[in-house]
Amino acid sequence: MINTKLDVSFSPHYTKSLSTNRIMLIMMCCLLPLIICGVVAFGVETLYLVLTCVCSCVIAEMGVNLIQKKQPISDLSPIITGLVLSCLLSPAIHLHYAFAASLFAIVIIKMIFGGIGKNIINPAAGGMLFVLLGFSKAFEQGFKGNISAKTTTESWGALFDGQKVKFVDLLFNSNAQTICSVCFLAIVVGAIVLICFKVIDWKIVVLMLASFTVFCFAFFGISKTPSLLFQTEVLFVIFFMATDIVTSPNSLFAKMIYAVLIGFLSSLFLWLGLEIGAAIISLILIDLIVPILDLFIVRIRPFKEKA
């Protein structure tokens, strides 16, 4: 039996199941282990920070959309911005700084440029930099994790030397200031899931890691590199922020240039003595040249018409 009214649509009638919202959902799930680690290491303050960031991001996006008379919330992107931003901050920070950072990230960096897909720099990175530059005091209140006794590299080094190490020491980093540097394993697990779902491209991630490691060797020598990789926010930035599909370039060649430059600049800033935010600042700087990369790296089109 055929219905009297048939559905008519334009081809293709069949699409890949990976939609924008599903990408965002996978991303959120991949951030969760890290946040749980943060809660375990720093206590409930972490949860307050995460909730503040997420809620203020969502409210900011809704507000701007309502002013522009659009649908208030069309996707999960503000939640991701909030989660990523909270990971970049220290749980010791006063919550009004977190609120200001979220507001700046969504309103100034994202919505003014035209909303999702149009922002030039990563909103979370922008929000973090806003707090870092505007209220540098916010980062001065140190907050030590209360679980582990050693830093990640110390305990893993001891494990490779054949000493007995506590399991908790292997997981957590005593030196951590921010949620994103508390447990590198949680980041790696999340990243592997992202790669499996093809949300991020493994080639770019590997290239970025390789470039960062190589330049760190060049600047610091072999002994200090592991601690820079596993105890700072670099790993988090590489896996969760530099692979952001909105702000990274489109073509593979441009992506490779982007990856190498990020590795180079972050190690350079670390070498120049920037303790917090070296990777964030390099990410923002490279994001700014992405439109130029996209414009000038033009593909050779084999089937082009003869002039």
Next chain:
Amino acid sequence: MFGGIRFLKHNKEMMLKNKILSLEDPKVFEVPVVQHVGKPAIVCVAQNDRVLRGQLIAKAVGRISSNIYSPISGKVLGIYEKTISDGRTCEHVVIQNDLLYEEVFLPEIKQFSQQNVLIRILDAGIVGMSGSGYSTFAKLIPALGKRIETIVINCAECEEDIFSDSAILREHANQIVDGSKYLAIASGAKRIIFAIQKTKKQEISAIKNAIETSIVSAIRITPEIVFISEKYPIGAERLLLKDILNVTVRTGEYPIAYGICVNNPQTANAVFEAVCLNKPLFERVVTICGTAVAKPGIYLVKNGVRFEHIDEMLNKKDKPVSKIIINGLITGSSQMCGANVTTKVVSSINFKTIEKTRKQKEMVCISCGKCAEVCPMRLVPDMLDVAVINDDASLCKKLGLYECNLCGCCSYVCPSRRKMVQRFSTSKVLINERQENK
């Protein structure tokens, strides 16, 4: 090939199913006079005439038109205007099936010379059966000063849900190989190439056997088999030629400029039937599948059968069809009504039930670059999309709108469900029209 998509073929069993099944004939056939590109054929029978199976009912006019033959014997009930599967309207010759199956075929060819075979291809109304519907006769006669050197039989069939060519290759490989030789005779080509994916093992062995046993006395060419990539859209002519012969057919050119003529295996089969069995073209192999179909499979279907009839014969009674898609899920078109009929160019029919058709909302582009990764023509679809939306004809040209072969890879992978290929195909037409009007 650059880019492209690898489908997860859902109907794997159907790919290996060996039999081409036959479909019970309906009582009434409605044969459209447009089953090809080019001018409509002119009806040459009148109401109440009795026609036989294989009798000419509409005659071609113009260079790329084609003859239409009756698929059945019976009385002509009338000649009506109706829509055809691509949305145009044309005359349909309505024939009542008298179940006698009396035949009248074309006269036998005495000598297989180039001229005789060519004229037979023209007479039998053979068109490109991959879905293009371009007259094979016109394809085989190149412009002055050009010569056809190579015949390529394109067995790629990379679209989702079309398995007709594979089935006919398994069952009638010898006819197809012979048919390709007659195509070579007609065009004066010196080389025949079968392009096929390495994974189609049964088909490859069938072709190999056929090549060994085939004897066509008028020509001595051994066809070659060339393996191609398994990605969609390798079956697109230009991409195929770039892959197998390293010939770049640029936009605005045709393979004939390089002495190549690409044909479908079913066209080769039709040529064999026309030349050796004197049978004109009035039926073809069609893949029938979809969620509403109880017995999906590959069927031999005559031209002029209503989709409604196929639905009645094969579908589950409790599942109403809410969408009919012909010619594949990626590039095919959805049908407005079930009263449309099969033609020479309908290669697959997909009947979908209500659960499986869902509307997808278009979201904002997040510039992920996935479309640029898969575009086989190496365009940047997201930038092109902006140019098309802004109706910027010069930017469209600069970004290569006319190179787009509308394969739909960009829209298939887009996580934001942008309807890119849809806009490209409409604006291609619109911009052309505007330039003509100036």
